[in-house]
Amino acid sequence: MIxxxxxxxxxxxxxxxxxxxxLCGQVGDGRTIQEQTRxxxxxxxxxxxxxGSSKDRMxxxxxxxxxxxxxxxxxEVWDAWVPEGKAPARACGEAKLARDELRVEIIVTAACA
Structure with a gap:
């Protein structure tokens, strides 16, 4: 079932x-990359x-x-946020985002709890 x-x-x-x-791609508010990432x-x-999941199940x-x-x-923000020993497989690249003020977008797949 979906x-x-x-x-x-x-x-x-x-x-x-x-x-x-x-999850669909998530963006953040803020002026700096740290604020947007947080x-x-x-x-x-x-x-x-x-x-019904959590960041340690990413x-x-x-x-x-x-x-x-x-x-x-x-x-800097990502490393502080990801639970130690629970880092997901990750890729990072450069792309033109949907709006000029956006600096980061994150897409996550996780296991259900």
């Missing part, structure tokens, strides 16, 4: 299937909780940066 939560005509923020949780991972954490994360020069600043 369960979709927070669904609109365009997308679902959460999709659950076969013990897995798939807000972004907070949104990821809230959606995972709503789906399996994969895909991080898109508008500019790779923000890599260190994003990692």
């Amino acid at each position: 369960e979709r939560q927070q669904t609109s005509a365009r997308m679902s923020r959460i999709v659950k299937h076969n013990g897995m949780v798939y 807000d972004c991972v907070g949104r990821v954490e809230r959606l995972l909780a709503e789906a 399996l994969q994360a895909i991080v898109w940066l508008a500019d790779m020069s923000d890599f260190d600043g994003m990692n």
